[in-house]
Amino acid sequence: MNQHVVTFLPAGISVPVEAGSSLLQAQIAAGLQPDAPCGGKGTCGKCRVVLDGQEILACQTQVHRDMTVFTEQPEQMKILTAGLSVDILPDGTDAYVMAFDIGTTTVVCYLMDGRSGGLLAQSSCMNPQSQFGADVISRIQQVLKDGGDVMSTTIRDALSRLARETAAKAGIPPEAITASAIVGNTAMHHLLLGIDPKPLVTPPYMPAVFEALERNGARILPNIAGFVGGDTVGCMVSTRFDRLEELTLLIDIGTNGEMVLGNRNRRIACSTAAGPAFEGAKISCGMRGAEGAVDHVWLEKGELQYHVIGDKAPQGLCGSGLLDLVAVLLDLEVLDESGYLEEKAFSLCENVTLTQKDIREVQLAKAAIRAGIELLARQMGVKVEDIQQVYLAGAFGNYMDPKSACRIGMIPPVLIDRIQPIGNAAGEGAKLCALRREEFDYAKALAKHTEFLELASLPDFQDCYVDALEFSEEEDA
């Protein structure tokens, strides 16, 4: 087979690739972990590189000769590692234990003293599977097309790398770590373990494996449904969800939106197809919460103000900034409740322009979340205003302004004073399960005793979703 050499600068890495491969494939082969939210379909525009002085899309460019390509160094993303948790007494049978939280976008690794439970070191990285697409569906499609080996090897290598890095930070050999626990959404779980993910994208969208597993000393938390996985169970472990008196709504908005409503009496979980808009994908100027991202926008004396992460010129909008900007545009009446943008596009500053299509993506995402909240409440037989507290898990929930989430109607405004960010509660759940076997058993019991609600099967789903598309502050979405 004819091969060509592609050299990437400024990294200075050269790789031989088969003629006809895309430049994106060459970047992946070079280990550069390119940003490719659409998975190489040519629609997100995020894989731009410079070839012969011209900006081109790496996924749409075939290698047909030796090439030298300039790529941007990916920005370091802020990764959320801490979260709400409880104090427990570890088993004490292992000197060192490790916990992993495999998110669709980021992966976090924690190393703990198995006797005291103290955190010794932690590390995090982007999930290297992002090079195959920002959302789980793109990655599953990739596995169905080409087999799952690359996908599972990619994440396993990342876990090994993180484990070595974290052990080195604590000054211990990796072999000294004798127990671990892993949380992840159902797709991350299947792709890690090399389990066929086809059932996740085929009705009734259920996991091939629900049960908690133990593999080589690793406790892997169970799944509740195709899109409600061990990460949600981890959040329930760390918040002691089945012991809560208050009727509580737990929301984790990532590339999908998982929710649980309940307390000590009953718990119902659902997933919403919120899509990755709030992770920067599908938004023309969207980016992750890294340096250069506008992360907050507000009005001061009628003037638009914004904040950029790091000491940098703005390069795009991350999820929290996107939410704020839409809320501000509603206040300025540049955007109406139906989602119509008065201007063709709204420019906040150089590199940050919101288009009508971007607004539509936000509407779809926020409507999915709002409809989920309304339908969970109905299923529980309560009104939305009966919810006594709202736990927001995950990075977006931690950094977003709840006022903006309520202003655009993503979260019912009546709940504004009941919202509490709980950080990386999934990671905290993994830590507890690594430290004590009883916690792992508790996770199994929580998964077993949580009902799952398939929103799309409900007769009122469509109406509820369509109502929730409006940017309305009204209580009844």
Ligand code: FES
């Ligand atoms: S446009 Fe190339 S990866 Fe999305």
